[in-house]
Amino acid sequence: MGCSLAYYLARAGRRVVVIDRGRIGQGATAACAGGVRAQFSTEVNIRIGMEAKRVLANFVEETGQTADFRQVGYLFLLTTDDERRRFADNVRLQRRLGMEDVVELTPADARDMVPGLRTDDLCGATFCPSDGLAGPNEVTYGYANAARRLGAVIRENTPLDGFITAGGTVRGIRTGASEIACADTVICAGPWSAPVGTMLDLAVPIEPSPRQVFVTEPFDGIGRRSPMTIDFHTSFYFHPEGEGVLFGMSDPATPPGDDTSVDWPFLDRITAVAERRWPPLLDARVKSAWAGLYENTPDFQPLVGPLEPGLWIAAGFSGHGFMMAPVIGRWLAAWMSDGAPTAELRAFAPDRFAAGGLQPERNVI
Numbered sequence: 001m002g003c004s005l006a007y008y009l010a011r012a013g014r015r016v017v018v019i020d021r022g023r024i025g026q027g028a029t030a031a032c033a034g035g036v037r038a039q040f041s042t043e044v045n046i047r048i049g050m051e052a053k054r055v056l057a058n059f060v061e062e063t064g065q066t067a068d069f070r071q072v073g074y075l076f077l078l079t080t081d082d083e084r085r086r087f088a089d090n091v092r093l094q095r096r097l098g099m100e101d102v103v104e105l106t107p108a109d110a111r112d113m114v115p116g117l118r119t120d121d122l123c124g125a126t127f128c129p130s131d132g133l134a135g136p137n138e139v140t141y142g143y144a145n146a147a148r149r150l151g152a153v154i155r156e157n158t159p160l161d162g163f164i165t166a167g168g169t170v171r172g173i174r175t176g177a178s179e180i181a182c183a184d185t186v187i188c189a190g191p192w193s194a195p196v197g198t199m200l201d202l203a204v205p206i207e208p209s210p211r212q213v214f215v216t217e218p219f220d221g222i223g224r225r226s227p228m229t230i231d232f233h234t235s236f237y238f239h240p241e242g243e244g245v246l247f248g249m250s251d252p253a254t255p256p257g258d259d260t261s262v263d264w265p266f267l268d269r270i271t272a273v274a275e276r277r278w279p280p281l282l283d284a285r286v287k288s289a290w291a292g293l294y295e296n297t298p299d300f301q302p303l304v305g306p307l308e309p310g311l312w313i314a315a316g317f318s319g320h321g322f323m324m325a326p327v328i329g330r331w332l333a334a335w336m337s338d339g340a341p342t343a344e345l346r347a348f349a350p351d352r353f354a355a356g357g358l359q360p361e362r363n364v365i
């Protein structure tokens with residue numbers, strides 16, 4: 001998010017410094033599954049997903065580097081009548097907003113698309129062929145390098161020590177021995193944004209939540225163009241990754257926290273779900289695993305906008321920040337340069353929780 005925003009701000013003529021306490025792209029982004037979709041339940045997220053696909057499809061023209069964007073589609077498998085009704089409503093909304101290629105499928109259609117899928121208990125599915133997968137590393141460095149070419153400075157291994165304030169306005173930041181004065185400071189600290197807010201006694205409602213990811217050795221039981229397949233009821237998902245398969249699942253029993261150690265016993269629980277939904281996975285051998293952090297807000301929508309005079313935030317993407325970065329970076333840079341927010345960004349106002357009237361995103365994996 002920080003690299004995307006830096007690029008669009010630099011393109012708008014702003015002088016930009018990005019600081020990261022580690023290496024860029026090694027936070028939540030490094031753990032990400034790379035999914036890019038517009039199959040959301042809220043209008044704003046559908047619009048962002050559609051725009052993100054356009055930007056990523058033209059990423060070489062934009063930044064000079066590939067996004068490794070593979071439009072293999074997203075297939076959602078639906079088990080209950082309630083899920084099918086809700087997804088049918090979503091498809092109607094998505095089509096009204098211009099997503100002409102999203103369709104409802106029968107369980108048999110889904111089985112034809114993903115050999116080995118067990119569909120006897122499913123009542124429907126949805127599919128959008130232009131959704132897909134992109135490379136988190138490629139996109140992060142694509143933006144970072146393009147931003148640098150426009151004059152942005154990226155300082156790695158530079159932890160934030162605190163903010164410089166005067167008269168209730170944030171005037172810059174302190175890192176180690178140095179101070180950086182700036183008219184605008186933006187918190188893009190992903191799952192660690194709440195501790196950054198605490199430095200100014202601000203309560204930032206973002207909770208880190210661990211997620212486990214497993215990758216197999218080369219496996220010919222899945223086609224290289226097989227879609228990102230999501231069993232919505234259990235949140236078990238899988239997609240081709242290199243010569244193997246990447247898979248994962250959310251665990252509602254995991255408490256919030258920032259523990260990123262691999263939970264190997266959890267693999268048994270995913271395997272039990274895979275046995276019911278996609279038994280071929282049991283023939284693949286797990287090669288590697290990692291855990292990363294979602295950055296959840298109470299309504300699973302991000303915080304994007306001003307927090308205090310001189311201070312902004314773009315964080316709390318609740319598991320969708322990779323695909324949202326190309327669009328949020330551009331919209332927020334335009335807001336910071338022109339002084340007026342894109343209408344869509346009002347849905348992400350950081351102070352919305354006090355005002356009420358939330359529109360939670362329901363298609364969260």
Ligand SMILES: Cc1cc2nc3c(=O)[nH]c(=O)nc-3n(C[C@H](O)[C@H](O)[C@H](O)COP(=O)(O)OP(=O)(O)OC[C@H]3O[C@@H](n4cnc5c(N)ncnc54)[C@H](O)[C@@H]3O)c2cc1C
Binds near residue numbers: 028034
């Ligand atoms: C397992 C998993 C799968 C996911 N799959 C998808 C997916 O398929 N599609 C999708 O769109 N999203 C996905 N996500 C979510 C996505 O990874 C995040 O929403 C996104 O990467 C957030 O980007 P970010 O730049 O806001 O945060 P980060 O990538 O975490 O970057 C924040 C940066 O802030 C730095 N930082 C933090 N604190 C400080 C400090 N005090 N001083 C200096 N620097 C600091 C960190 O070092 C880090 O580099 C997934 C996440 C996980 C964990």
